[in-house]
Every structure is written in structure tokens, then in C-alpha cells.
Amino acid sequence: MKRAEIKVYRNLMGDNDLWAERTKMLLAKKEVTLLNLIGGPGCGKTTLLEKASLKLSGQLKMAVLEGDIETTRDAERLANLNIPVSQLLTGGACHLEAKMVHYALRDLKLDELDIVFCENVGNLVCPAEFDIGEGAKIAVLSVTEGEDKPLKYPLLFREAKSVVLTKIDLLPYLNFDLSLCLKNIHKINAELPVFPVSATKESGLEEFVCWLLKWRKSASKLK
């Protein structure tokens, strides 16, 4: 198999809000939606993208920007599925900033795309503070992390447009109270839709993808 070529962008920082604004203008012109996936390390963001991409195939043309501190392995996993993917390496920084995302977006073939997922650095805290020009932030929380996390890291859950609750196949082996988790999420953000998902068992993905398509449609009508 021919190894996919992955572009790598390194550590471009600078006037975040200005670059976020430029990105929003660019994406509005191109009618492309940018989603900012935020969650802790190992919560299952890449696996979610792998499996969601299969459900979206034939409906939306997608690309992925992979944010990491070091290594290109997440980008390689997605490139193996023939998804256009670029790697953003922060070189130590704990979050993505708008300038790096903007440069990477400009190099994608935006005219051929509908949606771009940006997988942020694995971190529940800092990425929530930075607008990268996205249409929506999506929170990814694994059930292995515990039901108290929305209360302990409230900013992300305030900012997000939906939550994907991953690894629910592990629920039988955990001391995790799903209804308490939902209550905690809704204490922070009363209307937030939550999608319990097991990406490895491919359950719950339909509902998330369905919401995504609907949300995208209503967001583009608002413009």
C-alpha cells in the first residue's frame, strides 16, 4: 500500500482571535464546517473520528486536522482510511491555536470538502479557552474518567454544542453512574445534547452523526 503523505505543521502561534476570525470568513465562503473535538488524553477522539467517518461517507466530504504535542501516529491512523489529514504539532504547547489551524485549512482542498474535524491536543482544560475559528466545540468524555468531570472542568461543557460520552461498552465493569453524569453535564449546560457511544462496538454513532448533520444544516441557515 502506498503510504499516505501527511503534511505536518509546527507551533504557529500569534494573535488568536484575529486568525480565528480569518478562518471563519474563509470557511463561510467555502461553505465548510469546522468542528473542534476536545477531550482528555486517551478518551477516544481518534477512534470516534475513524468510526464516524465511515457513517458520514457518502453524505459529507470530510477532512481531519490532528493536533498533538509530538508524534504523527493519530494522523497516520486516519490517513489509512483515505481521509485527507494534516498533522498539527504544538511542540510542547497544551492546546491548538487559530493561526496553525488557519494555515493547515488553507492547504486543504476546501472546494471539495463539507466538513473538517479538528482533533485538539488531549487535554480537558486549555483547549476549551481557545477559539480556533470553529463552528462548534464538541466535548469528548470517556466513562472511565468518572461522572464528576463536567463539574471539575466546567468551561468545556459550557462552550460545547454537544458531548460524546465514549467507551460505554466498559460500563458493566465500572462504578459509573450514567444518570448522575448527565445531571452533572446539565448542571453546567442545561440543553446540551449527550451521545453515549461505543466506537469499538459501533453503537450510538448513528445518533451522533444524525445530530451532526442536523446541527450543520441549521447553522448554515442562520448565516
Add this chain to the structure above:
Amino acid sequence: MKRAEIKVYRNLMGDNDLWAERTKMLLAKKEVTLLNLIGGPGCGKTTLLEKASLKLSGQLKMAVLEGDIETTRDAERLANLNIPVSQLLTGGACHLEAKMVHYALRDLKLDELDIVFCENVGNLVCPAEFDIGEGAKIAVLSVTEGEDKPLKYPLLFREAKSVVLTKIDLLPYLNFDLSLCLKNIHKINAELPVFPVSATKESGLEEFVCWLLKWRKSASKLK
């Protein structure tokens, strides 16, 4: 039951290295060891402390500083075990800094203590960059996070004096390669001791506590 009184410190920042140095001098004088526990959100730091405290009881007198962005629930969990505990709230910041730790330490009865565990904010990235005056950083990684994390977040594994690999009771239900994880850790830091632990099933704790006692002894001899 009388509710334990928990002191709460908020968002004290400032000249980190200076405060770390002051903490080191204070702790050397008092012969108290400070350990800086660092790991992602929900990796099991508080449960590890709960269970390790039972093993240490009768051997070392311990206290805990609980770092969080918001909420005091982790401190309450430990206070219920009659461990002296203070809560450090960063008010949004993604890591603890030395000044806040110093103030909280000064208010503990250090003459009556041997060891203080400081549970940092749940974050694999930023806390590794800040010296809080600790004797050692200890990395906490859950097997649910995946075996690639040491390569993706190398700084912590370079800085740490040991790794506690938590939630190993979940291994039968995960696609996790333990020997690959160890290999990845040792690629970053060849001699790093790793302790596979299930705190809920109370397995592997003896070995970690044993290392801790031995490390503490050798560190105090070096002074």
C-alpha cells in the same frame, strides 16, 4: 459524623522557581517529602491516594494537597479518611504553581508529618512543566488511555521518578498492549520504574508503597 474542615487556597501565582526553592528549603528543614502526582483527568489519582494511604498508615504520617480547577470533592473524599488535606483551586488554570503549594504547606503541621502528596490538576501536559518544590514527580497513567500516551506526552515521563499504571483490572476488556506500553515508557526514560495497580481491587499497591519508602530513604540520605 463531624464534617472535616478543609482549607481552600485560591489562585496564588508568581515567580515559580523562587517559591519552589523556598518550599525545598522549608521541607528539608522539616524532613518532609513532597510528591507531585500528575496524570490526566479521571486516571485515578484520588483513588490511588485513598488506597495508598491505608498501606502507609502506621509507617509514615501523610497529608494531601488537592489541586483542582473547581470543586472540593476530591479533598472531601480524602478528609473522610481522616487524612489532613487542603484544597488548592486554580480558578481556571490548568496546573498548580509553587506559590500556592508553598502557602498551603506552611499551614500544615509539618512537624507532625513525613510525607505530603500533592495531587495536581488532571492534565498530562502543563503540570509537568512546573516545579512546585517537590522531591519527585510521579506519573499516573490509566490503561484505558492507551499505550501510546508516553510517546505523545513525553515530558511528564522524562521528569517522573516512577509511573503508576492504574485500572489494570480493566485489562481483560481493553485492547491494551501492556508490554508495548512499558516499551514506550522506557523509550522516553530507560530506567523508570512502573507499577501496574488496580486501586479498586487493591492489587499492586504494596509494590508502589515499597518503592516509595525506599526512594524516600535514599533521597534523604543524599542530602
